[in-house]
Structure formats: C-alpha cells, structure tokens
Amino acid sequence: MKKIFSILAASGMAIAAATTASADINVAWAGSFGFIPEGGDGSVGILGSGESTVAQLIFSTDDMIGEALVGGETSGDDYVLATFNITNSGGAFEDYASFSAPNFVTGFQTGYVYGRIFDSDNVVAGTKYYNGPIVATQDIIPPASPQSYDLNTNFVTGNALDMTVVPEPTTLALLVLGVGTMVFRRRRAA
Numbered sequence: 001m002k003k004i005f006s007i008l009a010a011s012g013m014a015i016a017a018a019t020t021a022s023a024d025i026n027v028a029w030a031g032s033f034g035f036i037p038e039g040g041d042g043s044v045g046i047l048g049s050g051e052s053t054v055a056q057l058i059f060s061t062d063d064m065i066g067e068a069l070v071g072g073e074t075s076g077d078d079y080v081l082a083t084f085n086i087t088n089s090g091g092a093f094e095d096y097a098s099f100s101a102p103n104f105v106t107g108f109q110t111g112y113v114y115g116r117i118f119d120s121d122n123v124v125a126g127t128k129y130y131n132g133p134i135v136a137t138q139d140i141i142p143p144a145s146p147q148s149y150d151l152n153t154n155f156v157t158g159n160a161l162d163m164t165v166v167p168e169p170t171t172l173a174l175l176v177l178g179v180g181t182m183v184f185r186r187r188r189a190a
Contacts, residue, residue, distance in 0.1 A: 025107070028148050029149040035098075035151075036096070048088065049090050054083055054121050055101065057080070057114075057115055058116060059080075059112070060076075068116060070124060110137060112137065116151075132150070135147075
C-alpha cells in the first residue's frame with residue numbers, strides 16, 4: 001500500500017511539473033503610425049527613398065529611459081533586447097518607418113521595456129532618435145496573447161534628442177593625461 005501511494009505521489013508531482021510553465025517576457029512590438037522628423041509638418045517621414053533605419057526594444061531595471069549612445073548602444077543598466085531593421089523601398093508610407101516586428105520572447109525578469117527608433121541606421125553623433133513610452137514587464141506564458149507594445153503610444157511629434165558623444169574610458173584617460181602634460185610643461189617653462 002505504501003509503495004502504491006509513493007508511486008501515485010511521484011506521478012502526481014511529475015504531472016504537476018510537466019504542466020507548470022515558466023513565465024516569459026512576450027512582447028508584440030511595433031510602430032503603427034510611423035515617425036516624422038523633428039520640426040516636420042507631418043507630410044514627410046524620417047526616411048527618404050532607399051534609406052533605412054533601426055528600431056530597438058530595450059529592457060531597463062528601473063522606470064527610467066536611458067540615453068542612446070553612438071553606435072546605438074544604451075546607457076546605464078539598460079540593454080537592447082531586440083532590433084528591427086526598417087527600409088524604405090519606395091512603398092506607400094514607408095518613409096514614415098512604421099513597422100511590425102516579430103514577437104520578442106525571453107525568460108521573465110521584473111523590470112521595464114521601452115522602444116527607440118533612430119532616423120538613420122548610421123548612428124553617429126548628431127543622429128536623432130525617438131523614445132516610446134516605458135511599460136512594466138508582465139508574466140505572460142506562451143501561447144497566451146503577448147503584451148502589445150507600440151512606440152507610437154503617447155508619442156509626441158518631434159520628440160527627438162541630439163545624441164551626445166560619450167568617449168570610451170581609454171580615450172578620456174588619454175585626453176586628461178594630454179591636458180595634464182600641457183599644464184605641467186607650461187608651469188615648468190614659466
């Protein structure tokens with residue numbers, strides 16, 4: 001009798017383990033309305049014919065949107081979950097860079113996600129970028145409906161910022177060393 005009870009208990013645990021799924025961050029992300037350049041009148045989008053750009057889905061541990069850095073890197077503890085390349089091949093409304101990216105799915109982490117789109121795929125100093133709203137991650141187990149995220153939700157036309165160039169630590173150290181040497185030589189000569 002004990003043996004039968006043990007077998008039933010073990011098989012019950014195996015069934016429970018098999019039916020328990022781990023939660024995911026499961027995001028269907030898009031930019032439904034497209035984007036216009038800063039100061040634009042809405043008649044032209046951010047891309048010219050044949051141009052392309054990149055959209056990013058970004059994870060943040062806090063509810064703060066970080067800065068974009070040269071090369072499309074993120075600042076602070078934020079990191080890029082997924083990217084989506086957008087090309088204007090001359091189709092209707094493609095210059096507005098509206099898009100629907102494939103669903104992004106990863107293991108669940110408590111935090112936030114937000115979207116960012118650049119006005120060029122060559123992310124250099126001076127490139128404009130647009131941030132979407134920041135939303136909390138949700139425990140969603142596939143194949144349940146994904147969390148829907150639209151960069152255009154609460155989007156304000158012309159919400160564009162100039163990128164700032166942040167030198168890498170080695171470059172910054174060499175710059176400080178060079179300035180220090182110049183100051184030292186000047187004082188020594190005087």
